[in-house]
Amino acid sequence: MMASWIEGANEAGCHFPVQNLPFGVFSTGDSAPRCGVAIGEFILDLAVLEQAGLLALAGGTNTFAQPTLNSFMGLGPDAWNSVRARLTDLLSVSGDPTFNDDPSARERCLIAQREATLHLPFQVSEYTDFYAGRQHAENFGTMFRGPEKALPPNWLHIPIGYNGRASTVVVSGTDIRRPLGQVRPKGADVPEFGPCRRLDIELEMGAVVGLPSPMGEPVSVAEADHMIFGYVLLNDWSARDIQAWEYQPLGPFQSKAFATSISPWVVTKAALEPFRTSTPERDKDLPPYLREPGPTNYDIELEVLMQPNGAEHAETIARTNFRHMYYSSAQQLAHHSVCGCKMNTGDLLGSGTISGPEKSQYGSLLELTWGGRDPLTLESGATRAFIEDGDTLILTGWAQGEDYRIGFGECVGTVTPAPSFPAA
Amino acid sequence: MMASWIEGANEAGCHFPVQNLPFGVFSTGDSAPRCGVAIGEFILDLAVLEQAGLLALAGGTNTFAQPTLNSFMGLGPDAWNSVRARLTDLLSVSGDPTFNDDPSARERCLIAQREATLHLPFQVSEYTDFYAGRQHAENFGTMFRGPEKALPPNWLHIPIGYNGRASTVVVSGTDIRRPLGQVRPKGADVPEFGPCRRLDIELEMGAVVGLPSPMGEPVSVAEADHMIFGYVLLNDWSARDIQAWEYQPLGPFQSKAFATSISPWVVTKAALEPFRTSTPERDKDLPPYLREPGPTNYDIELEVLMQPNGAEHAETIARTNFRHMYYSSAQQLAHHSVCGCKMNTGDLLGSGTISGPEKSQYGSLLELTWGGRDPLTLESGATRAFIEDGDTLILTGWAQGEDYRIGFGECVGTVTPAPSFPAA
Numbered sequence: 001m002m003a004s005w006i007e008g009a010n011e012a013g014c015h016f017p018v019q020n021l022p023f024g025v026f027s028t029g030d031s032a033p034r035c036g037v038a039i040g041e042f043i044l045d046l047a048v049l050e051q052a053g054l055l056a057l058a059g060g061t062n063t064f065a066q067p068t069l070n071s072f073m074g075l076g077p078d079a080w081n082s083v084r085a086r087l088t089d090l091l092s093v094s095g096d097p098t099f100n101d102d103p104s105a106r107e108r109c110l111i112a113q114r115e116a117t118l119h120l121p122f123q124v125s126e127y128t129d130f131y132a133g134r135q136h137a138e139n140f141g142t143m144f145r146g147p148e149k150a151l152p153p154n155w156l157h158i159p160i161g162y163n164g165r166a167s168t169v170v171v172s173g174t175d176i177r178r179p180l181g182q183v184r185p186k187g188a189d190v191p192e193f194g195p196c197r198r199l200d201i202e203l204e205m206g207a208v209v210g211l212p213s214p215m216g217e218p219v220s221v222a223e224a225d226h227m228i229f230g231y232v233l234l235n236d237w238s239a240r241d242i243q244a245w246e247y248q249p250l251g252p253f254q255s256k257a258f259a260t261s262i263s264p265w266v267v268t269k270a271a272l273e274p275f276r277t278s279t280p281e282r283d284k285d286l287p288p289y290l291r292e293p294g295p296t297n298y299d300i301e302l303e304v305l306m307q308p309n310g311a312e313h314a315e316t317i318a319r320t321n322f323r324h325m326y327y328s329s330a331q332q333l334a335h336h337s338v339c340g341c342k343m344n345t346g347d348l349l350g351s352g353t354i355s356g357p358e359k360s361q362y363g364s365l366l367e368l369t370w371g372g373r374d375p376l377t378l379e380s381g382a383t384r385a386f387i388e389d390g391d392t393l394i395l396t397g398w399a400q401g402e403d404y405r406i407g408f409g410e411c412v413g414t415v416t417p418a419p420s421f422p423a424a
Numbered sequence: 425m426m427a428s429w430i431e432g433a434n435e436a437g438c439h440f441p442v443q444n445l446p447f448g449v450f451s452t453g454d455s456a457p458r459c460g461v462a463i464g465e466f467i468l469d470l471a472v473l474e475q476a477g478l479l480a481l482a483g484g485t486n487t488f489a490q491p492t493l494n495s496f497m498g499l500g501p502d503a504w505n506s507v508r509a510r511l512t513d514l515l516s517v518s519g520d521p522t523f524n525d526d527p528s529a530r531e532r533c534l535i536a537q538r539e540a541t542l543h544l545p546f547q548v549s550e551y552t553d554f555y556a557g558r559q560h561a562e563n564f565g566t567m568f569r570g571p572e573k574a575l576p577p578n579w580l581h582i583p584i585g586y587n588g589r590a591s592t593v594v595v596s597g598t599d600i601r602r603p604l605g606q607v608r609p610k611g612a613d614v615p616e617f618g619p620c621r622r623l624d625i626e627l628e629m630g631a632v633v634g635l636p637s638p639m640g641e642p643v644s645v646a647e648a649d650h651m652i653f654g655y656v657l658l659n660d661w662s663a664r665d666i667q668a669w670e671y672q673p674l675g676p677f678q679s680k681a682f683a684t685s686i687s688p689w690v691v692t693k694a695a696l697e698p699f700r701t702s703t704p705e706r707d708k709d710l711p712p713y714l715r716e717p718g719p720t721n722y723d724i725e726l727e728v729l730m731q732p733n734g735a736e737h738a739e740t741i742a743r744t745n746f747r748h749m750y751y752s753s754a755q756q757l758a759h760h761s762v763c764g765c766k767m768n769t770g771d772l773l774g775s776g777t778i779s780g781p782e783k784s785q786y787g788s789l790l791e792l793t794w795g796g797r798d799p800l801t802l803e804s805g806a807t808r809a810f811i812e813d814g815d816t817l818i819l820t821g822w823a824q825g826e827d828y829r830i831g832f833g834e835c836v837g838t839v840t841p842a843p844s845f846p847a848a
Contacts, residue, residue, distance in 0.1 A: 125591070144673075145673075152672050154672070157614075160673075160674055162587070163587035167549070167766040167771075190581070191581050215591070217843065218845045246582055248578070249568075249569075249671070250555060251674040252675075253585055254762060255763070257760075257763055258765060259639075288617075336681075338604055338605060338678060339604060339663070339666070339682040340683070341678065341681040341682060344591050422644060
């Protein structure tokens, strides 16, 4: 096993061993946000490392002293790989001892995670949300349209997606305000206006585009895979009652636009290489532009936890795996570009809700409680059909190697009450 | 009538009299793109004017020497109004003679439009497209879902909209590459992949957000109106065959993401003040958050022209008016924010297709040819159900005053052939 000289990074269950090295943006005290890498319980300050000349990077010396990863992501795979190789060397027991041997460099470059504030790791150029989990699509379709129309006729041919709202993508830890909107009560002719009463989560992974593509130029699945910088956990908060009333004919809009949370550390594609897996067997042949050139999906274990308002700890309410997705992020990105849509550094692609075949593997409360009819009973005794004010929802996940984990950390959000609007 | 000392600005039919003063971004030769205002057949170079101290603007001296209007738009209504007042004064016959009296300043600041390249006037933060024209919604619904389901049940209660793709919003004059995609031929079980065969336009207006709003905070219609900087013509290019196959259940995606064209000059809300009009009478009461506090729509005459491949000139194929819209842009923006969605400087809101009640007033070919069944016969003898390669489509529009026009110029695009993909 490759080990790090950083305390704690080699412990069983640690999300951030030297094999991971996920990128994020952090600050301490009043200092400016800058780029860093998670290692054990520390953050390695890449801005200081770069300035000290310990990271040679084509493209200048100011790549990491920035409040987003976009500059670094835009440099492309050669730069990503060379920085990863250099960091691995500096942080491994058997690697370059320069850094380990210099207590003052260590002092300046290593910050305890508990003393840092984590920020949105990249500027989200645009956010697209897909619908690529088959079990979820069937569950959802059954509840919204009936079992005979559960899977839309296009679903097995196209990675169905829609454009989401980038301005409300927030980093884990940001409170989520319950949205207002129009809903139509069952049997009513006329909608009502007020706070959402069926507030939900969607467990997703987000793929982060590093390399852009030009307008008018479709990219292949292999090229799309090459463009992806890494992955995050993503919670696609959803207002089910608002969604049911608004989504026909043009899709979800305000029911999704109020918030999307992502985990603070972008786990690189390189770190996930050992966990590649093929998408499931096809029911229908895909057109050539969507075929996998090799495995483009990943084996990533995922959990949803809930800490209901007032409870002392969070408990797991669902467990599933990313490998269930019918379309991979690379296939989604290829489809996204096929019309000539320009893709940009910082584009975020939500995978769609990740639900496994068993009920305990469903990635949303709507599915777990089957439309609210079968509420969850939690250890604290509380029951939940949907999310109440003060509840905290947590996503976590990791790829499990033989003797290490490539962890994603957590994606956390606590729901706060809706605003009073319009003012009386 | 208020007149300008600039040649041509006072001529009947001129789109850019001194009453208009729309903002855009231009360059000449190899010079850097910068902000300007259209006046007659000239562009007033605001970067030079600002540097010469002729435009006092709180917030620094570098607002206009930039390749987008975003900095200026973000300053808000007080700055917009003071710059407009100052420009009116400098350009009017009866105003401040400083500029008119200084031939060297005139020489440096006034550029003939025919010698300039016009750029995308602002960085599009995000693009949202609405569906607020009732005649269009009824026409479209009849063709896609049948007459009895033409208007969705939510339509009279909500300004229906969806998130579009900002990365492919281009300035007038940019060629539009025919998109590739999946389509399902009539009666077929399995889709085919190839170039779109039912390529269309949608005649829309775009509202440009100047002032941002915070996440979690809905804005009223009055506040939304206050946030809007101005309006452009917008062509929401649409691939009808791709759209029909993909749009259920999550809305249009690749059928719209390949291109959206806008006119180069942002006509300010201030210039349009005399043309305010109320939205049409309500069929259903709106909830308070959507009610107009006063007239928030505009009387703007609109035309669609087509120049088929090989023809010597363009001819008008539709004439309509913006006042037909059931929901105004301010109502759309208020709805957009009601869930707590953060709105940003540079957000672009497409109005939805503007179709009047008569067939000659329909704003898309799908409607004008009723799904392609009744092709147009053009003066050149060519017939068109949908757009062919080499065809040029032109939108134009103006608000007609007693003795002047507030013109939008043109929004032009020529269609080029689809790429070969995947390579054999």
